[in-house]
Amino acid sequence: MQWLRAAVVLHVVALLFQAVTAGMLLSTPGGRSLHMASAVALLVVGILHLLAAILVWRPGGGSAAFIVPAALLLVLTVVQAVLGEMGVKTVHLPLGVLLFGGGVAQLGRVFPRRAVA
Secondary structure, three states: OHHHHHHHHHHHHHHHHHHHHHHHHHHOOOHHHHHHHHHHHHHHHHHHHHHHHHHHHOOOOOOOOOHHHHHHHHHHHHHHHHHHHHOOHHHHHHHHHHHHHHHHHHHHHHOOOOOOO
16 A cells, blocks of 8 residues: 555656646746656656556455546546647646646545544
8 A cells, every 4th residue: 555655646746747847838948848758757657556556456455446546547647648749738738637636636545534533
């Protein structure tokens, strides 16, 4: 479970960095290459997140409930990248916000709140 938690935190940080580089894309000449490089890093982190979710379930004997959100985030990341390459900003930008929200939701799943006694 520790690997999954680390992967989800890294995923959310990578999603946040992607948003930062999106702003740089609009304001600096080298922003496009940095945004594309961080997109590749985000894809790698998404794959690691999915692998960690699978390892928690299968060999770890944990819940499989983390797999579907991890897979959905990965698929949406690929769709996001394709839309970005195609220049479809009207869908690319809102999908980026949705991805960040999904990452934060997954963060809430792997770090559940504890009841205060």
